[in-house]
Amino acid sequence: MDPNEILGVSPDADDGTIRNAYLSLVRRFSPDADPEAFKRINWAHEQLKDEKSRLKHYLFNTDSPGDTPFQAFLLHTAGSGKREPMSHDMLKIFLRTCAKK
Numbered sequence: 001m002d003p004n005e006i007l008g009v010s011p012d013a014d015d016g017t018i019r020n021a022y023l024s025l026v027r028r029f030s031p032d033a034d035p036e037a038f039k040r041i042n043w044a045h046e047q048l049k050d051e052k053s054r055l056k057h058y059l060f061n062t063d064s065p066g067d068t069p070f071q072a073f074l075l076h077t078a079g080s081g082k083r084e085p086m087s088h089d090m091l092k093i094f095l096r097t098c099a100k101k
Contacts, residue, residue: 003044003057018048056098 004011007021022045029037047057059073074085086094 001040001044003047006040006044007048009048013048015050018045022049052094055094059095060098 004013007018007025009018009021013021022041025041026038029041031038046053047061048054055073058075059070
């Protein structure tokens, strides 16, 4: 399952766009009306809700684009022109933090 497709947002969407898409879908598919759709929407939002969650998803999810997690990370950073890629030291710190969880 691709969380971007579930929420209907592009891979380079910002936090506000993702939140608005999530809230719009939750209004349409409430937990009482369609519990399965609500679970999928909630899962997708958890994967994409902020920068850290998106990077973690793109690095460690097996459904990510590219042959390796690092290629998925490079595709993500290259696709978003408004962001600078992480420095080597910052990437090491981020990966250590994710590995501890």
